[in-house]
Amino acid sequence: MRLAYVVGTRPNIVKMAPVLRALRRRLPAAEHVLIHTGQHYDRELSDVFFDDLGLPAPDHELGVGSGGHSEQVARTLDGVGALLARSRFDVLVVGGDVNSTLGAALAAAQARVPLAHVESGLRSYDRSMPEELNRALTDQLSDVLFVHSASAVDNLVREGIAPERVVFAGNTMIDTLVAMDGRIGAAGAPARLGVPAGEYLLVTLHRPALVDGPQLDAVMAELARLDMPVVFPVHPRTRRRLGAGAPAGVRLLDPLGYADFLSLQLGSAGVLTDSGGVQEETTFLGIPCFTLRANTERPVTVEHGTNTILGLDPGRIAGIPALLAARDGSRPGPPPRWDGGASDRVAGELAARLGGRRPPGA
Ligand code: UD1
Ligand code: UDP
Secondary structure, eight states: OEEEEEEOSHHHHHHHHHHHHHHHHHOTTSEEEEEEOOSSOSGGGTHHHHHHTTOOOOSEEOOOOSOOHHHHHHHHHHHHHHHHHHSOOSEEEEESSSHHHHHHHHHHHHHTOOEEEESOOOOOOOTTSHHHHHHHHHHHHOSEEEESSHHHHHHHHHTTOOGGGEEEOOOHHHHHHHHHTHHHHHHOHHHHHTOOTTTOEEEEOOOHHHHSSTHHHHHHHHHHHOSSOEEEEOOHHHHHHHOSOOOTTEEEEOOOOHHHHHHHHHHSSEEEEOOHHHHHHHHHHTOOEEEOSSOOSOTHHHHSSSEEEOOSOGGGGGGHHHHHHTOOOOOOOOOTTOSSOHHHHHHHHHHHHHTTSSOTTO
16 A cells, blocks of 8 residues: 655644654555655755654655745646656645645646545635635545534535545644644743743744735834834745844744744744644644734634734734733633544544545545
8 A cells, every 4th residue: 555645835744744653653564655845945944844843854855946826836736746647656645725735636636546635624715815725626626634623524515525525633733733742841942042931922924915015014013112022933935025134122033943933832922923833833732822814714713712813904913912911811722633633533534444444535
């Protein structure tokens, strides 16, 4: 039996690492092939995660690199398609909603290789984001769809996906976080950076709607006016616009490794973000999260977690200290099946389907 797994970007690696590990454990005699598209290629966006998560180097690196939506999807389709044409696979596993995800899904569909999608069913209903197209199209092509929240099941069923193809496995990104356990505190990034625990705002921003236009200058001006330390590990997309200069009180850093970044989340008073993964991790950690976007495809983080949607409005940043002060300090428990066991459930279900007890798409 041969299984292929595709990653391309930082969050893909975090979501896929425990799935690969669980399937290796569940199917030790099978061949497990890891494909890295190379959508992210800087050490801080890729290799660092392989090191932190103890992942073996990819078996294939496609060198897709940077480019527009169509270029990245097309290069991935080309590269993954060539691999699938060369040897037979029983299933291709993709995760998330990035351009690499859709490119690989198209390759699997064309090669008629059964496709499994991890983190399926999320919808913002905002088609201006490439991720929304990537999610909806990947889901339509998938034979088995692993979801992490109940609303994702409803979204898929509304789109005509047969319920027997949908599996509520839970959140594999949280599996990775849970597995880090003792290493988060030990990473000690707040102390190393000299920022006072429980008092600073951690910031991550990388969505084009926010960082590719004039909104970014407004964000920086608002951050500089805040009466609390600000720590901002900067995604390369955002760095391209910001350059090296930072206003007083705002600490700009290069992107951080996973253990360091988790320790900064855990030590913060709150997080300002437009990241999907960070909305989820703060929900699990019980850290207040302020999402600088018009919407979220992850409503569970608002309903069941600590996430507040501020809108795409830098002016709302000024209100964060008051929002923090108004919190009652209670920490909601994690959403159902965000428990460290999601990847085992994915592996169990896939192994059963591959073993013939249930066909991949039934
Ligand atoms: C991509 C995903 C986004 C995800 C994010 C995770 C899509 C459409 N977007 O956005 O959903 O949230 O990854 O971080 O797939 N760059 C580097 N070094 C790298 C990679 C990128 O410098 O290793 C720079 C390049 O200038 C590139 C820009 O960042 O043009 C954007 O990279 P890209 O992969 O296109 O999109 P992200 O913004 O990273
Ligand atoms: N992350 C990290 N270092 C950073 C910023 C983010 O390790 O400097 C991790 C974060 O903990 C999460 C993932 O990267 O696991 C989220 O990636 P990103 O925000 O780039 O993408 P998204 O989740 O929005 O697709």
